[in-house]
Amino acid sequence: MTDSTPVDGQTPAPAPRPPAPAPAPGPVDPPPVAGPADPPDVPEAPPARLWDRMREDPQYAPEHLALEAVRRLGPEATRWVARVRAEQPGITADALADLAVRRFVNRARLSGAVSGAAGLPGAVIDVGVLAWTQARMVLHVAAAYGVDPQHADRATDLLVLQKVHKVAETARVALGMAAGRERAGALFGGGSQPALGRVMVRLGVRLAQMAGVRAAKRVFAKVVPGAAIVLGTWANSSATKDLARRSRELYRERGAGAVPPPRRP
Template sequence: MTDNPPVGGQPAAPTPQPPVDPPAGSADAPEGPPARLWDRMRDDPQYAPEHLALEAVRRLGPEAEQWADRVRAGQPGISSDALADLAARKFVNLARLSGAVSGAAGLPGAVIDVGVLAWTQARMVLHIAAAYDVDPLHSDRATDLLVLQRVHKVAESARLALGVAAGRERADALFGLGGQRPLGRIMLQLGVRLAQMAGVRAAKRIVAKIVPGAAIVLGTWANSSATRDLAQRSRELYRPRGAALPGPRQP
């Protein structure tokens, strides 16, 4: 997909370049959404969280399942709670690092940062699901992601929005959805939608990239706090009914 042409004779704002994807299955460093997903979200920012949730299940579900199987094989008898705690601690720690992935300033850097954070959180949710033997590849996990990340309040509206996003993916593949809209406006809308999904206010993320030194404070605190809260909600959803839920642990 190509960038929008200059508007009114002025050069268009540069499209942020997402980080290079690490090898599939790597969970030792913050990983951003794949380039194809960035293009899809840029072309359809209104449904960016839905596109991210659909792609996360497709791309990260197998990784989560393989991780759970690998840990269980190496630690026979490990409980589901202990496995979920491993996942939560790993991805809360990665969330702390995600604010420095892009290395870019201003709005483009803020958009990339919240996208990396939302993607990291989606990985965590799917890993916690796998820890409790809930299929991380099932399409219902995309619905779970949108409700857990508070993009939608109830599963019914999340499923409806996912259906719309999936239809727009198919239409984009056939006809293309990219319009002639100012890129700066698109990036702002995309940043707000991804920040909503990641549980971080867009203004904080933008300020963190513009004010020198603020990124360290706001990025570390906001990312880890939002991700820790999401981990607790994920445990509550996937843990078997009637089982006592351990209190939140500090990573």
């Protein structure tokens, strides 16, 4: 492209540049995305599909909960330990376990207010939330001591630690039965069900057994207005602390030598 010829020997003035357009208004840039964070310190209910499974098969409700906890919560515990170790190099296994226990004992204290429902249905929901919170704590404690929280044996540990079964062998048999019934239910449906009231009673008793002997009183106390508010917080905290102590004793022994010692600066 050639330059235009000047007129009367004069050099043409350069054409004025158009003003730069003002930046168009738009949304404010979002803050940078942080890495994986801890879940909020509030109790979380078991997934809806697990509730359906336990309602259809209340006899094996603790076994169904243990199997689902390892599937869903085991990976979460693994990620949590990896993140905390990356943020706090040199943290000891005992310190990691302390973090987990404090968080989940606090959640257990609040689990009695999750459902907002009165009577037996509310009590069953609350005690199910407590059992789920306790399972989450056990798996986090296992991970803290270097024991794989995603291994199938953790479901057996849950049932023995939570005193559903006295020994591992009977727990394994019951887990096998529950897994078989889960597969059969998926293929053929749940079949005929007894009356809902009877199901809720059986489910509540089995879940309360899993959550702790003291917590079992809540299944009945919540039916009495005002009683569960006082009993619930104390029972949840006490049962969860007892479970934490047993879990730490078990996994500290199993994890001895599995967790590398902290690096010296």
